Amino acid sequence: xxxxxxxxxxxxxxxxxxxxxxxxxPPLVADDATWAAHVFNRTGAPGVLREWWYxxxxxxxxxFERDTAQDRFLRSIPVQDICYELPTDTSAV
Amino acid sequence: MPLRxxxxxxxxxxxxxxxxxxxxxxxxQYDIVIIGGGGHGLACAYYLAREHGVKRVAVxxxxxxxxxxxxxxxxxxxxxxxxxxxxxxxxxxxxxxQDLSEDLDLNLFYSTRGHFTLAHSDSxxxxxxxxxxxxxxxxxxxxxxxxxxxxxAVPEMDLDCGGDQPVLGALWHAxxxxxxxxxxxxxYGRGAWQRGVEIHQKTRVTGIRVEGERVRGVQTNRxxxxxxxxxxxxxxxxxxxxEMVGLQTPIEIFPLQACVTEPVKPFLNSIIVSGSLHVYVSxxxxxxxxxxxxxxxxxxHSTRSSFGFVEELADKLLDLFPLTGRLRVxxxxxxxxxxxxxxxxxxGTTPITGFYLDAGWGTWGFKATxxxxxxxxxxxxxxxxxxxxxPFRLSRFTDFDLVGERGAASVGH
Ligand SMILES: Cc1cc2nc3c(=O)[nH]c(=O)nc-3n(C[C@H](O)[C@H](O)[C@H](O)COP(=O)(O)OP(=O)(O)OC[C@H]3O[C@@H](n4cnc5c(N)ncnc54)[C@H](O)[C@@H]3O)c2cc1C
Numbered sequence: 001x002x003x004x005x006x007x008x009x010x011x012x013x014x015x016x017x018x019x020x021x022x023x024x025x026p027p028l029v030a031d032d033a034t035w036a037a038h039v040f041n042r043t044g045a046p047g048v049l050r051e052w053w054y055x056x057x058x059x060x061x062x063x064f065e066r067d068t069a070q071d072r073f074l075r076s077i078p079v080q081d082i083c084y085e086l087p088t089d090t091s092a093v
Numbered sequence: 094m095p096l097r098x099x100x101x102x103x104x105x106x107x108x109x110x111x112x113x114x115x116x117x118x119x120x121x122q123y124d125i126v127i128i129g130g131g132g133h134g135l136a137c138a139y140y141l142a143r144e145h146g147v148k149r150v151a152v153x154x155x156x157x158x159x160x161x162x163x164x165x166x167x168x169x170x171x172x173x174x175x176x177x178x179x180x181x182x183x184x185x186x187x188x189x190x191q192d193l194s195e196d197l198d199l200n201l202f203y204s205t206r207g208h209f210t211l212a213h214s215d216s217x218x219x220x221x222x223x224x225x226x227x228x229x230x231x232x233x234x235x236x237x238x239x240x241x242x243x244x245x246a247v248p249e250m251d252l253d254c255g256g257d258q259p260v261l262g263a264l265w266h267a268x269x270x271x272x273x274x275x276x277x278x279x280x281y282g283r284g285a286w287q288r289g290v291e292i293h294q295k296t297r298v299t300g301i302r303v304e305g306e307r308v309r310g311v312q313t314n315r316x317x318x319x320x321x322x323x324x325x326x327x328x329x330x331x332x333x334x335x336e337m338v339g340l341q342t343p344i345e346i347f348p349l350q351a352c353v354t355e356p357v358k359p360f361l362n363s364i365i366v367s368g369s370l371h372v373y374v375s376x377x378x379x380x381x382x383x384x385x386x387x388x389x390x391x392x393x394h395s396t397r398s399s400f401g402f403v404e405e406l407a408d409k410l411l412d413l414f415p416l417t418g419r420l421r422v423x424x425x426x427x428x429x430x431x432x433x434x435x436x437x438x439x440x441g442t443t444p445i446t447g448f449y450l451d452a453g454w455g456t457w458g459f460k461a462t463x464x465x466x467x468x469x470x471x472x473x474x475x476x477x478x479x480x481x482x483x484p485f486r487l488s489r490f491t492d493f494d495l496v497g498e499r500g501a502a503s504v505g506h
Contacts, residue, residue: 018390019392022345036490037491041341041490042344049392068394
């Protein structure tokens with residue numbers, strides 16, 4: 001069974017997780033084409049992806065970098081690293 | 094033909110004509126280059142030569158013919174999809190398949206079996222009723238049937254599934270069929286070659302030359318080739334090719350696994366799919382049970398197959414067919430499925446002039462082999478999308494105009 005190395009709880013079986021897909025930041029101000037690209041387009045080619053994984057037993061979301069050719073988990077990313085401010089001036093959105 | 098067999102036994106097969114020509118040198122230039130020698134690439138080459146008389150066509154295949162998803166699929170052919178666009182498209186393919194053995198002068202073992210998609214819940218029944226209505230509207234043989242009908246057709250099945258998730262009814266599609274996948278690729282390949290198409294195996298495209306948003310040629314491990322038209326038909330390798338021309342797409346690669354048991358006496362005539370149990374099964378003409386599930390849960394560019402897959406599948410299969418408990422699994426494998434968010438393909442022209450895409454075939458593209466070959470040939474020759482494939486254009490993702498086919502394609506391939 002494949003194990004996923006949780007930063008705080010150690011390795012856990014992959015069957016305990018739901019795959020959340022590639023992490024990406026939504027464009028805060030964007031035209032329709034930019035939005036469409038954000039909603040649909042993905043990094044399809046093999047390489048290192050930043051992805052969300054949901055751990056069902058603890059209800060926690062985790063962010064990992066994974067090599068999608070070898071299926072190797074390379075490192076976990078603290079969620080704080082990808083946080084961003086929401087715009088306060090909503091008239092521009 | 095027993096006489097011919099006897100001749101082979103006595104004299105050997107050395108004097109027989111080869112199916113494919115031996116390796117030839119690459120030319121400097123072709124009118125149309127096709128990347129990918131799977132069913133789709135070979136069918137497209139065949140129709141380019143046969144219907145459009147295109148003289149200089151080359152198919153470039155990095156490995157061997159049909160070694161991609163074509164040779165890994167579980168060969169289900171059906172047209173009982175959910176969207177009007179999908180139903181009309183796949184129906185044309187099914188019609189081509191029915192005469193294809195004669196057309197290609199090769200026995201494709203095309204075998205019409207009938208196809209049950211089981212419903213274990215009211216919501217599944219509702220989707221099936223919806224599908225049946227859409228199907229009938231387009232003249233497709235498709236109907237909702239009750240437990241008695243299923244029990245009569247498949248007496249070996251436990252309709253109560255061990256008591257857990259009883260079967261309530263099913264979508265019945267009489268034209269559902271299976272075929273011999275390799276033969277489809279070989280038949281199209283031979284037909285294309287006989288009409289002058291060059292087929293180059295062990296020839297990998299490593300780069301694409303684009304000048305001023307126009308295709309000018311490709312780089313391969315055997316040198317450069319000039320061409321003004323290039324068709325990418327590489328299924329699980331699509332993102333690597335689109336990356337070469339800087340084209341963004343929604344395609345993500347997920348492994349799809351399958352396995353077969355040892356051969357046993359025929360007992361299962363129809364194809365059985367259960368979306369709720371995540372399992373589908375048919376019995377091959379050799380007697381093996383051919384089985385599969387939905388795609389693996391996360392992106393992966395690999396064809397490894399796992400023990401977990403067989404374990405889970407066996408668990409579900411036993412609920413449906415307790416009599417398979419002592420069967421042994423003989424082989425298991427995986428292919429790389431090029432998945433799209435709406436479970437429909439991506440076909441046709443692209444923002445790059447002369448670059449055509451035939452992809453997003455995910456877990457459902459074998460049945461489309463004839464019709465995609467035919468419509469993509471027309472599209473490349475006329476430099477505009479064939480009527481049948483317009484709904485599948487790449488730009489549907491910019492126009493928010495998707496073709497939601499998930500309800501008919503996620504487990505039943
Ligand atoms: C386990 C499994 C079960 C399936 N079951 C069904 C089913 O029951 N019914 C159904 O309709 N569909 C099914 N499918 C889907 C179906 O197999 C595919 O959609 C279909 O075979 C795609 O055909 P293709 O010719 O486009 O691609 P492929 O057969 O994959 O051919 C693409 C070829 O391109 C070559 N290539 C890639 N990159 C390059 C390069 N750079 N240079 C040169 N060549 C290159 C590859 O080597 C490959 O041979 C299944 C798939 C899998 C994996």
